[in-house]
Amino acid sequence: MTSDSDLDIFLVTLPGLEDALRAEAVEQGFRAPRIVPGGVTVRGGWTAVWRANLVLRGVSRVLARVGSFRAFHLAQLDKRARRFPWADVLRPDVPVRVEATCKGSRIYHAGAAAQRITRAIQEETGVPVSAEAAVAVKARIENDVCTISIDTSGEPLHRRGHKEAVSKAPLRETMAAMFLRQCGFGAAMPVVDPMCGSGTFILEAADIAAGLVPGRSRAFAFEHLATFDPAAWADMRNAAGAPKAPPAEPRFFGSDRDAGAVRMSRENAERAGVSAWTDFRQLTVSDVEPPEGTAPGLVMVNPPYGTRIGDRKTLTPLYRALGRTLRERFAGWRVGLVTSDEALARSTDLPLEPAGPPVSHGGIRVTLYRSPPLA
Ligand SMILES: C[S@@+](CC[C@H](N)C(=O)[O-])C[C@H]1O[C@@H](n2cnc3c(N)ncnc32)[C@H](O)[C@@H]1O
Numbered sequence: 001m002t003s004d005s006d007l008d009i010f011l012v013t014l015p016g017l018e019d020a021l022r023a024e025a026v027e028q029g030f031r032a033p034r035i036v037p038g039g040v041t042v043r044g045g046w047t048a049v050w051r052a053n054l055v056l057r058g059v060s061r062v063l064a065r066v067g068s069f070r071a072f073h074l075a076q077l078d079k080r081a082r083r084f085p086w087a088d089v090l091r092p093d094v095p096v097r098v099e100a101t102c103k104g105s106r107i108y109h110a111g112a113a114a115q116r117i118t119r120a121i122q123e124e125t126g127v128p129v130s131a132e133a134a135v136a137v138k139a140r141i142e143n144d145v146c147t148i149s150i151d152t153s154g155e156p157l158h159r160r161g162h163k164e165a166v167s168k169a170p171l172r173e174t175m176a177a178m179f180l181r182q183c184g185f186g187a188a189m190p191v192v193d194p195m196c197g198s199g200t201f202i203l204e205a206a207d208i209a210a211g212l213v214p215g216r217s218r219a220f221a222f223e224h225l226a227t228f229d230p231a232a233w234a235d236m237r238n239a240a241g242a243p244k245a246p247p248a249e250p251r252f253f254g255s256d257r258d259a260g261a262v263r264m265s266r267e268n269a270e271r272a273g274v275s276a277w278t279d280f281r282q283l284t285v286s287d288v289e290p291p292e293g294t295a296p297g298l299v300m301v302n303p304p305y306g307t308r309i310g311d312r313k314t315l316t317p318l319y320r321a322l323g324r325t326l327r328e329r330f331a332g333w334r335v336g337l338v339t340s341d342e343a344l345a346r347s348t349d350l351p352l353e354p355a356g357p358p359v360s361h362g363g364i365r366v367t368l369y370r371s372p373p374l375a
Helices: 018-027 046-055 072-083 110-125 175-181 200-209 230-241 259-272 310-328 342-346
Strands: 007-012 031-036 039-046 063-069 096-103 135-141 145-151 191-193 252-256 278-282 298-301 334-339 359-361 363-368
Touching: 007 046, 018 031, 018 039, 018 175, 039 046, 046 063, 046 230, 063 072, 072 110, 072 135, 072 145, 096 110, 110 135, 175 200, 175 298, 175 334, 175 363, 191 200, 200 252, 200 259, 200 298, 252 259, 259 278, 310 342, 334 342, 342 363
Parallel strands: 096 135, 191 252, 191 298, 252 278, 298 334
Antiparallel strands: 007 039, 007 063, 031 039, 063 145, 135 145, 334 363, 359 363
């Protein structure tokens, strides 16, 4: 297997974000993007795998499908796993772990399947196996076909590597980026988040405007594979990473009533190298004004949402105050509101359009509600 081999590459995303991720993959020039449950598949070689990890904002992890074979029973799985060309992808000095799932197959015991594959890798190649290994081999047995994939990302990709401080309910960066895309965010458009928490919307928007790639500050599991070429990777990273000159004035504005959240956002912006594009202030939502001297843009906001009975009643006044502030002061701005409760979204009295599919996020289903430019 060379760096140019043609692989099925599976871009995993949060259910509900598949359409947005497919659009991003098309825009970034990935080959044959196709929506499948839980993600998007594209075709390409190992360089496409690295590039997907480096540049795509909506992907949670990138799986490279390295081969498949039929297996009707465990003895056959054992035999075929022993013949599998592991050495093309795995390095003899890098530990791996094996995860298996079974669906609609005669082999139904995932634990036993993982154990057979683990033993085959260990005994045939000498590759060490450890539960804590950074490289994961994923075996999916479906309709008696065992498909072997390698998780090429490692840490989930929403961890861009800039956020040390995390607020109580941070939005994942992958979600924030795809919600910005679904709101038609363009690099020159100002963005205001009046309840910014750790600053996720503002940081993603500033990153995009600065022409920075999301994976510039982190490591990936593919760096530990036999197919890795450090020189070619360094070239790809350098070519992708040059930031644009900062604008004369910041264009991405976050505020929060919590001083800790504001400090956290500033530190996160500093680490991401986008401080010149951003401005964070401690303000309660009713005191937020549109930034001076900027054309109307986009308000992106993810207010607190409750999960307990009674939360709706406590939170309604806050959503009303948000809606009032935006309706009275933000004429010409469009709004993207992310919440888990439609009644709370409606209590803003904003002209919200019918919503798209909900996105599952830490056990909560959140929905993006959008408005046209406010009158
Ligand atoms: C769900 S969190 C936002 C998380 C954020 N999107 C992130 O990714 O970190 C809601 C935020 O609203 C802020 N907040 C609550 N009431 C507020 C108010 N009246 N004015 C301004 N901010 C408020 C909280 O401090 C919290 O940071």
